[in-house]
Amino acid sequence: MDVPSYDIFVIGGGINGCGIARDAVGRGYSVCLAEMNDLASGTSSTSTKLIHGGLRYLEYYEFRLVREALMEREVLWSLAPHIIHPMRFVLPYAKGLRPAWLIRLGLFLYDHIGGRKLLPATRTLDMRRDPAGKPLKPGFTTAFEYSDGWVNDARLVVLNARDAADRGAAVHVRTKVVSARREGDAWLVTMEDRRSGVQETVRARLIVNAAGPWVDHVLTDTLGRNDAHHVRLVQGSHIVVKKKFDDPRAYFFQNRDGRIIFAIPYEDDFTLIGTTDQDYPGDPHNVVISEGEIDYLCAAASEYFVEPVRRADIVWTYSGVRPLFDDGASKAQAATRDYVLKDEPVPGAPAINVFGGKITTYRRLAESMLEKIEHHLGKKGEPWTASKPLPGGEFPATGFEQELARLTAAFPFLKPEHARRLLRLYGTRVFIMLGDASSYSDLGSRFGADLFEAEVRYLVAHEWAASADDILWRRTKLGLRFSRDEAASLDAYLAEISAVAVAT
Numbered sequence: 001m002d003v004p005s006y007d008i009f010v011i012g013g014g015i016n017g018c019g020i021a022r023d024a025v026g027r028g029y030s031v032c033l034a035e036m037n038d039l040a041s042g043t044s045s046t047s048t049k050l051i052h053g054g055l056r057y058l059e060y061y062e063f064r065l066v067r068e069a070l071m072e073r074e075v076l077w078s079l080a081p082h083i084i085h086p087m088r089f090v091l092p093y094a095k096g097l098r099p100a101w102l103i104r105l106g107l108f109l110y111d112h113i114g115g116r117k118l119l120p121a122t123r124t125l126d127m128r129r130d131p132a133g134k135p136l137k138p139g140f141t142t143a144f145e146y147s148d149g150w151v152n153d154a155r156l157v158v159l160n161a162r163d164a165a166d167r168g169a170a171v172h173v174r175t176k177v178v179s180a181r182r183e184g185d186a187w188l189v190t191m192e193d194r195r196s197g198v199q200e201t202v203r204a205r206l207i208v209n210a211a212g213p214w215v216d217h218v219l220t221d222t223l224g225r226n227d228a229h230h231v232r233l234v235q236g237s238h239i240v241v242k243k244k245f246d247d248p249r250a251y252f253f254q255n256r257d258g259r260i261i262f263a264i265p266y267e268d269d270f271t272l273i274g275t276t277d278q279d280y281p282g283d284p285h286n287v288v289i290s291e292g293e294i295d296y297l298c299a300a301a302s303e304y305f306v307e308p309v310r311r312a313d314i315v316w317t318y319s320g321v322r323p324l325f326d327d328g329a330s331k332a333q334a335a336t337r338d339y340v341l342k343d344e345p346v347p348g349a350p351a352i353n354v355f356g357g358k359i360t361t362y363r364r365l366a367e368s369m370l371e372k373i374e375h376h377l378g379k380k381g382e383p384w385t386a387s388k389p390l391p392g393g394e395f396p397a398t399g400f401e402q403e404l405a406r407l408t409a410a411f412p413f414l415k416p417e418h419a420r421r422l423l424r425l426y427g428t429r430v431f432i433m434l435g436d437a438s439s440y441s442d443l444g445s446r447f448g449a450d451l452f453e454a455e456v457r458y459l460v461a462h463e464w465a466a467s468a469d470d471i472l473w474r475r476t477k478l479g480l481r482f483s484r485d486e487a488a489s490l491d492a493y494l495a496e497i498s499a500v501a502v503a504t
C-alpha cells in the first residue's frame with residue numbers, strides 16, 4: 001500500500017503529545033500527530049496553570065518529581081516569557097493545621113533543591129502590616145511568601161504544536177485515531193477527520209499513546225489490548241469569581257481536611273480558586289464541576305477571606321480530569337503526580353504509553369520519552385529543547401516590559417491593556433499578526449471585547465482555531481468578556497471564512 005510513512009505517530013494533542021512531537025521532530029525523526037478535538041481541549045487547558053515544584057508533594061516524599069519540577073520553573077520561563085511569568089505565593093500560617101516549622105522546612109527545600117537563580121527566595125510576612133493581609137481575616141497574622149510560576153496552559157500546548165509543525169511535523173487537529181494495527185515491523189494507523197468523516201491511513205514505526213484520560217481507551221479500543229487499567233482519573237475543578245483582591249500575589253490556603261487550594265489573580269479582573277481532588281468514574285468528555293465541589297471551594301476560600309466567596313460571585317467554572325498512574329494509593333490526593341512511560345509488552349512494532357505527569361514537567365517527560373524512542377528507532381539528534389524558545393518567546397525572561405515598549409512604539413494606536421494582552425498571548429509573533437496596521441480600522445471588524453478580525457485570522461491561519469470556543473476559551477480567555485450573541489457571531493464568521501477557504 002502506498003501510504004505516507006513516519007518514524008513516530010503521536011496520539012493526543014495535549015501538552016505531553018505536543019511536547020513529545022516537538023522534541024522528536026527537532027531531533028530529526030519524522031512525526032505525525034493527531035488530536036481528536038481541539039489542541040489542549042482535554043486536561044491541558046483545565047489545570048491550575050502553575051509552573052510549580054508542588055510544595056504539597058513533599059508531604060508524599062515525591063522528591064524526584066519536586067526537584068525536577070522546581071528546576072523546570074526557570075527553564076520554561078526563559079523559553080516562553082510571554083505566556084509564563086513568576087508569581088509570588090502567600091501561605092498564611094493557620095493555627096491547628098501544619099506547624100510553622102514544617103512549612104519552613106518545606107520552603108527551605110523548595111528554595112534550595114531546585115536550581116533557583118532569578119526567582120526570589122522565601123520570606124516571612126507580618127500580615128498585620130503587609131498588604132497581603134488586607135483581604136484576609138484578622139486571625140492570620142503570619143504568612144510565608146515563596147516563588148513559583150504562572151503559565152497559560154492551553155497556549156503552551158498550541159505553541160509546542162506550532163513549533164513542531166514549523167519543524168516539519170504533520171499536525172492533524174479534529175482528527176481521531178480510530179484504529180492501529182501492526183503490519184510487519186510497522187503500524188498502520190487510521191485516523192478520521194471529525195468534520196468531513198474522511199479517513200486516512202499512514203504507516204509509523206512507533207506509536208506514542210499520549211491520550212491523557214483516554215490512554216486506557218486507546219489501548220483497548222485502538223491498539224487491541226483488552227486488559228488496560230493503568231490510569232486513575234482524578235477530577236479537579238475551579239471556580240472563577242470577580243476579583244477578590246488587588247495584590248499581584250496568589251494565596252495558598254490550607255484546608256482543615258489536609259488539602260490545599262489556591263486563590264490566584266486571573267485575567268486582570270478575576271480570581272481563580274481551586275482545585276478539588278476526587279476520583280472520577282465517568283466519561284472524561286462529560287466532566288463538569290459538581291454542586292459539592294462548588295460548596296467546598298466557596299467554604300474553603302471563605303475560611304480565609306473577610307468577604308466570603310458566595311455562589312453568586314461565580315462567573316465561570318471549569319473542570320478537568322488528571323490521568324494519573326494508578327499506584328494503588330488509597331486517597332485521590334495521595335496518588336502519584338509523577339509520570340510513568342510504559343512500553344507495550346506485545347512483540348512487533350513498539351508503542352509507548354504516557355501516564356500522569358504535570359504541565360510543569362512536560363519537557364522533561366518528552367526527553368525521557370525520546371530516550372525510549374532512541375532505544376527502539378536508533379539515536380538521531382541530541383536533547384535541544386532546554387535552550388530553544390517557543391514561538392513568540394524570543395526575548396529575555398525578564399524583558400517583558402521592554403518588549404511591550406517596543407510593541408507600543410511600533411503600534412502607538414493600541415490601547416495599553418490591549419497591547420499587553422496581545423504580547424502576553426503571542427509574544428514577538430504579535431508583530432506578524434499586526435503587520436502594517438496603523439490604526440484600529442486596519443485590524444478589521446471587532447467581535448467583542450478587544451478581539452478584532454486580525455487576531456481571529458491569525459489564530460485560524462497559524463494556530464488551528466476553527467470555532468468560537470477554540471478562540472474564546474483556549475487561544476484566549478475572552479470568553480469571560482463575551483456575550484452569547486457576540487460568541488455566536490464569531491462562530492458565524494468562522495464558518496463563513498472556512499467555507500470561502502474550501503471554495504477557493
Ligand SMILES: Cc1cc2nc3c(=O)[nH]c(=O)nc-3n(C[C@H](O)[C@H](O)[C@H](O)COP(=O)(O)OP(=O)(O)OC[C@H]3O[C@@H](n4cnc5c(N)ncnc54)[C@H](O)[C@@H]3O)c2cc1C
Nearest residue numbers: 012014015016036042043044048050177212236358359360
Ligand atoms: C484540576 C487540575 C489541575 C492541574 N494543575 C496543574 C498545575 O497547576 N500545574 C501542572 O504542572 N499540572 C497541573 N495539572 C496536571 C496537567 O494538567 C496534566 O498532567 C496534563 O495536562 C496532562 O496532559 P496530557 O497531554 O497527558 O493529557 P490531555 O491534555 O488530556 O491530552 C490528551 C489528548 O488526547 C486526545 N485524544 C484522546 N484519544 C484520542 C484519539 N483516539 N485520537 C486523537 N486524539 C485523542 C484528547 O482529545 C486530549 O486532547 C492539573 C490537572 C488538573 C486536572
